[in-house]
Amino acid sequence: MTFANPTYLFLLFLPVLYFIWYLLFHAHMHPKMRVSSTDAYRFLSHTWKHYLLHVPMLLRCLCFSAVVIALARPQTSNSWNQTDVEGIDIMLCMDVSTSMLAEDLTPNRVKAAREVAVEFVSGRPNDNIGLTLFAGEAFTQCPMTTDHAVLINMLQNLQVDMTARGMIEDGTAIGMGLASSVARLKDSKAKSKVIILLTDGSNNRGDISPITAAEIAKSFGIRVYTIGVGTNGLARYPMPVAGGVQYVQLPVEIDSKTLQSIAGKTDGEFYRAQNTQALYNVYKEIDQLERTKLTTKKFSKRQEAFMPFTLLALIALALELLLQNTVLKRIP
Secondary structure, eight states: OEESSGGGGGGGHHHHHHHHHHHHHGGGSSOOOOOSOOGGGTTOOOOTTGGGTTHHHHHHHHHHHHHHHHHTOEEEOOEEEEEEEEEOEEEEEEEOSGGGGOSSSSSOHHHHHHHHHHHHHHTOTTSEEEEEEESSSEEEEEEEESOHHHHHHHHHTOOSTTTTTTSSOOSOOHHHHHHHHHHHHTTOOOSOEEEEEEESSOOOSOSSOHHHHHHHHHHTTEEEEEEEESOSSEEEEEEEETTEEEEEEEEOOOOHHHHHHHHHHTTOOEEEEOSHHHHHHHHHHHTTOOOEEEEEEEEEOOEEOOHHHHHHHHHHHHHHHHHHTTTTOOOO
16 A cells, blocks of 8 residues: 555644643643542542543544545556466468358358357466458457457447448458467467468459468468358348348359468468358367466556545544443533
């Protein structure tokens, strides 16, 4: 605990001085009456009130001390807690092109992918995990973090209407997405660095080819696990038309050869997920990855803690006044 105004604490010497003064002069503070002899009172026992005579003084000291501490503004201190945990560095690299709206997975590819990713992130609390999104372009949605609440919130709000709103070009730039993820991992000190690349198509955009990006990943010791999501053959796709949506059957064109090559060059694995359950199984298998030690820091925020001392002062004052005006009241 720290104090915002610690100089007030010097006032705590005053109750000590008051206590000494009370011991020296208390006997002379009250009216006296002379009697010829006290023999008649020698064998009288003390009543319970006798044991309460000095309680008001103690309550007075307690009240003053509590007020002084409250004025000093006690606070819980800011601190960084550093701990070593087991984990790895992971970048989720997800395709958000419009083809991810196909409904061969339940309810569609993008929703199934984000639900499985949320479960994956929730099951690995000690990992540094980030998120890269790509369509015709690529960008980092969330840098690597152990604050998984933020990452999960971003995943849950993941949509594929960014292309429709002009935020990102449509298409499938696998190489750009992979390269963007590598850029986030290349300076990591973790012994194990992993990219989980999920796509439902073949590379048709971007200035960096998937194989070139895989070579870059390999040079930095990054393993890439590739996932081709989508059924074989045709997939039901909601095509926007004037006034509504018309469902059409679109061919599934996953470049398995390129995805296998990316995984092979980086000592990763290639997976095909033709339905939602298969996608869950893929992430479960990846979840068995090796773990390495990470150092994490957690920040605790400073909070005001004067209120308990204020309440203690009020209670002590109220008890003193109650005793002085009831059972310990003096006449005169």
